[in-house]
Amino acid sequence: MNPWPESEFPQVSARRRVVGTGLIALDVLLNEDKSTVSSALGGSAGNVLAILAHLGWSSVPVAKVGMDTAAEHIRREFEELQADVRFLVGEDHSCTPIVFQLPGDGDKTHQFSFACPHCGRKRHFSYSSDDRLGAPLLSEIQNSDVYFFDRVTSLSLKLAEDYRSRGALVVFEPSSMGNDLEGFERAIQAAHVIKYADDRITDLQAFDLSNVTIEVQTLGKEGLKFRSPSSDNRWMSLSPYAAPYVADTSGAGDWCTAGMLYSLFENAHGRSVDELLNADLGDALRFGQALATLNCRYTGARGMAQRQPAYQIVEMASALQSSSLTYAIQEEHLARGWPSVEKHRFSTEERVHSTLNRLCCDGLAL
Secondary structure: OOOOOOOOOOOHHHOOEEEEEOOOEEEEEEOOOOOEEEEEEEOHHHHHHHHHHHOOOEEEEEEEEOOOHHHHHHHHHHHHOOOOOOOEEEOOOOOOOEEEEEEOOOOOOEEEEOEOOOOOOEOOOOOOOOHHHHHHHHHHOOOOOEEEEOOOOHHHHHHHHHHHHOOOEEEEOOOOOOOOHHHHHHHHHHOOEEEEEOOOOOOOOOOOOOOOOEEEEEOHHHOEEEEOOOOOOOOEEEOOEOOOOEOOOOOHHHHHHHHHHHHHHHOOOOOOHHHHHHHHHHHHHHHHHHHHHHHOOOOOOOOOOOOOOHHHHHHHHHHHHHOOOEOOOOHHHEOOOOOOOOOOOOOHHHOOOOOOOOOOOOOOOO
């Protein structure tokens, strides 16, 4: 379904473009009894690309996936978002990542695992060489407003370096430093913006950040902070917004990233990358925080996008951004288990009614 009213959908020639690589996966939401509630396009890179596509951007996912039902689901959802799926390549020997999401415990709304809760098989991201996608992609998609990546691979590094040289804003959002510290250093050198969570990476002071224009560290329920390593290096803090009800915090960071990018380029007005970041980053991050807060009312990483049209999402985030409400999430606001059917974002037809219809690695029941 087209997320914009016909009169408000951007013309193709005017649409911003984002190219992205990294974790593009199938998210599978499970109940406490491990029965399937829903499945959707996900993964960090997948979410950022899909959110921006929902907001009217031209998204270009770049990944090798398997020849399986999970890949078909991912490709179909991207196509519905009018994304360019030419570089979402299926191969017999590749494995489509699947991320299982279960209700959390303690102060967490969710927990993730690549392991099937029934057979134990893992379908995780593969770091194997995927260089063959680089040359045709760079030939066909010569320019992009943004290049986003969340994993360090030979392909992601090549694309980051090439797209930066072509004028794209390069955003690196690592989930961890990993074992390839030399590759991680190259990723930092290629990136204009580095964004990471404080519970995954504490700081990056061991690396040369002289090429980095903006460093963003998210702090969960405490908000976020950002600084400019290439200038005066002072941290600036942004408190979180108020949210009267929190169903699920999964995907919050991806909404923040997508919102930041959307806001930056809405106010670009021909500015260079450095001018754009230095002038508008604070407002852009506040808009991203607003989107993240709004999505926490829904289950699933992109629950809001599956329930609300793009123009309404932008209107709601803009209204929240103009407010001065801030807060820290209190434990009593956190849901235990997913909301009831009446509150759930999925229709009755989309739910799997029996624990016999479980989504497992063998014989995917989507």
